[in-house]
Amino acid sequence: MTGAGTTDDPRRPEETGEGAVATDEQDHGFWHGRSALLMPALLAAFSLFLLLGAGLLEAGDTEFPGPRFVPMILGAVGLVLAVLLALGVLRTPEPVSETSGRPYRTHSDFVALAWVAGGFLAFALLLPWLGWILAGALLFWCAAHGFGSRRPLFDILIALFLSSVVYLIFGTGLGLILPSGILGGGF
Template structure:
């Protein structure tokens, strides 16, 4: 039996490392944010602080998981030169990646023109398609309801301005 190193089966630690880097970036942004005097609660730091706490908590839980139970590594891949016998434990669903990345690009490029409600609905719909949903009309309806609710929560509840787009006379 061969001795395996610490990293054997722990490649999943890359995910919490990336999440910790993003969360730290967000923390630096919050700490350097200029907040005017007399800003009412909850203020512009409230939601980012929730994300920071959740991000670090999720990082800790993921690290603990991968340290306590490393993923088993499939060492029997068959003959790599013979496609009939080669067996791989994981694969990438490029169709799903394309739907999700494409949806995000459409969102990022059209949010000013379409506004939050429509652009976010398109993003949500594309992600639903990417993860395998085949109910296009239901997904579109749900996406519009969710994006509208988020718009109302941010615009009315928190007093933040999200792009209105053509629906609300913006542009």
């Protein structure tokens, strides 16, 4: 028995749909499936902004590490990550996906976005009252939940540990004053 798609079919692959994927990739050009290059471009722009801002910062006669140290590291790491992300997108582009036979241009997880954005908003609003450790822990927990973690107790413990370490590094190591909030005895 022969049918469309078997080797005995006299029709060309374009007519049977066998070569459709290869033909579609050739017809769309270079940018097909590479819209994800927007994210590395934004990361590179932000990293360059950090590097430029740190370079223009008047630090005076401060000792090492000084106020330029962290922005320079973050800017350099951001540029490296932007290049790695761009290379990944260029090597393996992701074409438009299909759901139920209909193509869609993007897929957004608005629940995850709401958790992360809400965490940033809560951090910004509650930082003076909760202090760095608790507000940072809340931010980390919201981000972890938004990215799919379903272990709230573990996430809280890790969040408290990380925000405490950051508080110690910036407070003790760099001499910056971060808000202590209710843990410091005041608002």
